[in-house]
Amino acid sequence: MGIAPNVGMNPFPGEDAGVPAGPPPHSPVPQLEATPRRERIGRWFNSIFRLLVTVLGFGILALAALFIIVLAQGAWPSLLKFGPNFLSTSTWDPVHSIFGVVPFVIGTLLTSAIALLIAVPVSLGVAIFLTEQSPTWLSGPLGLVVQLLAAVPSVVYGFWGFIVLVPYMRLSVEPGLQGSVGKVPGLGGVFGGTPVGTDILTSSVILAIMIIPTISSVCRDSLLAVPRHQREAALSLGATKWETTNFAVLRYASSGIIGAIILGLGRALGETMAVTMTIGNADVIPKSLFSQGQTIASLIANEFTSAGPGSIYQGAIIEAALVLFAITILVNVIARLLVGRVLRVEGGS
Amino acid sequence: MGRFVVDHLNAFYKDKQALYDVSLEFPEKTVTAIIGPSGCGKSTLIRCLNRLHEVTPRARHSGTISLDGREIHEMDAVRLRRRVGMVFQKPNPFPTMTVYENVAAGLKLEGGHPKNEIDQEVYRSLKQAALWEEVKSNLDGPGVGLSGGQQQRLCIARALAVSPEVLLMDEPCSALDPIATAKIEDLIFDLRKNYTVVIVTHNMQQAARVAEYTAFMYMGKLVEFDLTEKLFESPKEKLTESYITGRFG
Numbered sequence A: 001m002g003i004a005p006n007v008g009m010n011p012f013p014g015e016d017a018g019v020p021a022g023p024p025p026h027s028p029v030p031q032l033e034a035t036p037r038r039e040r041i042g043r044w045f046n047s048i049f050r051l052l053v054t055v056l057g058f059g060i061l062a063l064a065a066l067f068i069i070v071l072a073q074g075a076w077p078s079l080l081k082f083g084p085n086f087l088s089t090s091t092w093d094p095v096h097s098i099f100g101v102v103p104f105v106i107g108t109l110l111t112s113a114i115a116l117l118i119a120v121p122v123s124l125g126v127a128i129f130l131t132e133q134s135p136t137w138l139s140g141p142l143g144l145v146v147q148l149l150a151a152v153p154s155v156v157y158g159f160w161g162f163i164v165l166v167p168y169m170r171l172s173v174e175p176g177l178q179g180s181v182g183k184v185p186g187l188g189g190v191f192g193g194t195p196v197g198t199d200i201l202t203s204s205v206i207l208a209i210m211i212i213p214t215i216s217s218v219c220r221d222s223l224l225a226v227p228r229h230q231r232e233a234a235l236s237l238g239a240t241k242w243e244t245t246n247f248a249v250l251r252y253a254s255s256g257i258i259g260a261i262i263l264g265l266g267r268a269l270g271e272t273m274a275v276t277m278t279i280g281n282a283d284v285i286p287k288s289l290f291s292q293g294q295t296i297a298s299l300i301a302n303e304f305t306s307a308g309p310g311s312i313y314q315g316a317i318i319e320a321a322l323v324l325f326a327i328t329i330l331v332n333v334i335a336r337l338l339v340g341r342v343l344r345v346e347g348g349s
Numbered sequence B: 001m002g003r004f005v006v007d008h009l010n011a012f013y014k015d016k017q018a019l020y021d022v023s024l025e026f027p028e029k030t031v032t033a034i035i036g037p038s039g040c041g042k043s044t045l046i047r048c049l050n051r052l053h054e055v056t057p058r059a060r061h062s063g064t065i066s067l068d069g070r071e072i073h074e075m076d077a078v079r080l081r082r083r084v085g086m087v088f089q090k091p092n093p094f095p096t097m098t099v100y101e102n103v104a105a106g107l108k109l110e111g112g113h114p115k116n117e118i119d120q121e122v123y124r125s126l127k128q129a130a131l132w133e134e135v136k137s138n139l140d141g142p143g144v145g146l147s148g149g150q151q152q153r154l155c156i157a158r159a160l161a162v163s164p165e166v167l168l169m170d171e172p173c174s175a176l177d178p179i180a181t182a183k184i185e186d187l188i189f190d191l192r193k194n195y196t197v198v199i200v201t202h203n204m205q206q207a208a209r210v211a212e213y214t215a216f217m218y219m220g221k222l223v224e225f226d227l228t229e230k231l232f233e234s235p236k237e238k239l240t241e242s243y244i245t246g247r248f249g
Helices: A037-082 A102-133 A136-149 A154-179 A200-224 A228-236 A241-252 A254-270 A273-278 A296-303 A312-345 B042-049 B077-083 B099-110 B115-128 B148-160 B178-191 B204-210 B228-233 B238-244
Strands: B004-013 B016-026 B031-035 B059-067 B084-087 B166-170 B196-200 B213-218 B221-227
Touching: A037 A312, A102 A136, A102 A200, A102 A241, A102 A254, A102 A296, A102 A312, A136 A200, A154 A200, A154 A273, A200 A254, A200 A273, A228 A241, A228 B084, A228 B148, A241 A254, A241 B099, A254 A312, A273 A296, A296 A312, B004 B042, B016 B042, B016 B059, B016 B213, B031 B042, B031 B178, B031 B204, B042 B059, B042 B166, B042 B196, B077 B084, B084 B148, B099 B115, B099 B148, B115 B148, B115 B178, B148 B166, B148 B178, B178 B196, B178 B204, B196 B204, B204 B228, B213 B228, B213 B238, B221 B228, B221 B238, B228 B238
Parallel strands: B016 B221, B031 B196, B031 B213, B084 B166, B166 B196
Antiparallel strands: B004 B016, B004 B059, B213 B221
16 A cells, blocks of 8 residues: 555645656546545554454454363363373272263263254254144244243253152153163163162253254254245155155255254253253263263262362362363264265255 | 146235136147236246145135146145146255256155166156256266256256146246257247146247247236237237237336
């Protein structure tokens, strides 16, 4: 700016006479007058704005880095003492200061996996009903209710789970499961033990209930985004209602649906309160679905007050937090790769 | 096979009436064009013919439509739509499917076709849609990877693959350039040997080029229906004459 012999910007062309690239002195003054005020202010504002958003953008990176650094610092005593053994052992003994994170990793992954297993089909069903089957007067209000359910605080779900779901699971569902599928050879172990109500299965069910609204409302949005001409293309080929949904709608929306599932999974992995209130909080590897257990999130919630500052115990809890952080990132990355692959395979648009 | 008779048809969207007492006959194995200004009910009329009109929420109709003597609303809508294919204004191949899968889609939906039969039908349909030469080396490529004109011919092939008797075309060239349009028009001209074709178009030259019969609609009413030549050269109605001479529309 200002370096190039830009005559257009110069109201006094006579002064530029010596510049070789400039026009001959007798040439008329070009139409462009001095930069208008609005334009100058705009340019000034533009650079300020760019600086601002750049700072904000890098600020997020800095925050993430700071977060990891502080966690790593806090976890240092534990990192030093246990090294990689922290990730491969399953004793969690604050009294003798021996810590291994395996039970909680298993608890976290297991409850989230079961929750997804329950929640995904239900959510898909809800979303399909809302967008494809429900009469118009019903789909609006019903969709709103689903979205409202996603906003219920987790402690409310947890409390409801503790006073309603836990006894029901203990008295009806779990003995029922033991008496039926538990009898199938090979599955006895999975449904073994005395049903206590506060266990892996119950907290998985609570998690499922919590992520169903999230997954179904995101799924609903991506089904709504399928253009009408896709549905009509299937219908005009002689597809039934269900075939249209399966053929044109679900396939078109598949990446959005996978995104919804990832979102639900992310919520399930990190959910703390409701799980803490229903999982039984036992620091051991669960032996069956009816075992009490612990997720990383519930471990932290349960024990963060009992560990002294700077102690190895506190270090171990902070390291567990780091592990949860890593699991969440890993799951997200894997899921994203999966989405990319699905899209490539299907040659999506 | 493929003779449509429309009798005193009224169609509505919610409280708005889109068609007023339309009666006409689409003769079999001919191309009939429906022309008229935007919003005159052309699309609504052909969407009634394959009962796609009733899919729109709160849409309804009165009057009768029969296909080869049978009232279509007494038939199974799914079966009717297999006999009456449709091509839409915007090319709408299924984006998650390959060229081959797109054409085979209707047969897959029907079920019960062995692989070699599907192969044959895909070949025949692509050939008929004048697309085979351009895609034969790329059958496994994505359908949406083709150009706009190719995508539209792909959609025509997809409609032809289930061997319908009637092909409805709702402004099939309005999103295409002149070269692609010319290809589709040639194709429509060939199709009339085997199919009853009903084409909605904005383009009067197009109607004159491809259609043996032309219907002119205005404000939801059928104004005139005649041999294309007669309609364009000696229209009976004043309204038709003003429209085709470009005085409005």
